[in-house]
Amino acid sequence: xxxxxxxxxxxxxxxxxxxxxxxxxxxxxxxxxxxxxxxxxxxxxxxxxxxxxxxxxxxxxxxxxxxxxxxxxxxxxxxxxxxxxxxxxxxxxxxxxxxxxxxxxxxxxxxxxxxxxxxxxxxxxxxxxxxxxxxxxxxxxxxxxxxxxxxxxxxxxxxxxxxxxxxxxxxxxxxxxxxxxxxxxxxxxxxxxxxxxxxxxxxxxxxxxxxxxxxxxxx
Numbered sequence: 001x002x003x004x005x006x007x008x009x010x011x012x013x014x015x016x017x018x019x020x021x022x023x024x025x026x027x028x029x030x031x032x033x034x035x036x037x038x039x040x041x042x043x044x045x046x047x048x049x050x051x052x053x054x055x056x057x058x059x060x061x062x063x064x065x066x067x068x069x070x071x072x073x074x075x076x077x078x079x080x081x082x083x084x085x086x087x088x089x090x091x092x093x094x095x096x097x098x099x100x101x102x103x104x105x106x107x108x109x110x111x112x113x114x115x116x117x118x119x120x121x122x123x124x125x126x127x128x129x130x131x132x133x134x135x136x137x138x139x140x141x142x143x144x145x146x147x148x149x150x151x152x153x154x155x156x157x158x159x160x161x162x163x164x165x166x167x168x169x170x171x172x173x174x175x176x177x178x179x180x181x182x183x184x185x186x187x188x189x190x191x192x193x194x195x196x197x198x199x200x201x202x203x204x205x206x207x208x209x210x211x212x213x214x215x216x217x218x219x
Contacts, residue, residue: 017044051200052126058195059122065188066119070112072181087181088112111185118147118192122199129203137204144201 017028019037026044028035035044073085086094088111095104121143128140 017046019044020048047202047206048198048200051198051203052129054198055122055126055195058191058198059119059126062119062188062191062195065184065191066115069181069185069188072184073179074181074185076177076179085179088185114150115185115188115192118150118196121147122192122195125199125204140204141201144196144199144204147196 015028016025017035018025019040019042021042022037022040024037024039026035026038028044028046036042037044070088073087074091076083076085088107092104092108092111095101095107125140125144
């Protein structure tokens with residue numbers, strides 16, 4: 001049976017809610033009163049409360065900080081020969097010119113391509129949910145799982161700056177200090193991770209099924 005003709009059965013349609021803290025599946029009452037998980041006493045909801053609004057808020061904030069993260073210097077290197085400030089892109093260009101192509105590609109993918117791709121993919125998922133798109137549900141769910149998996153690798157540049165600051169200063173060769181670009185980049189990564197965690201992938205499938213009776217707003 002094709003995805004277009006398949007109407008999925010959801011737990012919410014049967015009045016069941018899964019606790020986001022301990023995973024306990026519980027029967028929700030017909031009334032709209034607040035219900036706690038019988039196991040861990042956390043609040044129960046059919047879907048993450050205000051998942052769309054919170055994801056958009058984190059995502060827009062990440063977009064606003066992405067430009068400064070790319071343009072501002074991420075570290076300042078001081079030595080007997082002077083001082084130098086490097087951005088993410090200037091560091092990648094230096095690696096290419098010095099012959100470290102593999103390392104330059106890794107830094108480019110982890111520091112520029114992956115964060116930007118995550119922002120674009122999350123925007124796509126939020127827009128399709130807002131339009132209540134019913135096609136490619138399995139593809140969009142897999143896309144979200146990929147975003148969850150690759151999120152941890154987006155902090156590579158921040159890790160590099162931190163390690164260089166410790167190793168170089170211990171040897172007394174130079175002084176390396178993090179700059180505002182590193183903080184902006186770290187904020188972009190954290191905000192993108194928060195947007196991914198706030199997103200509820202079950203909303204992808206809700207558009208293909210009728211809204212259950214006596215259930216609160218699924219957003």
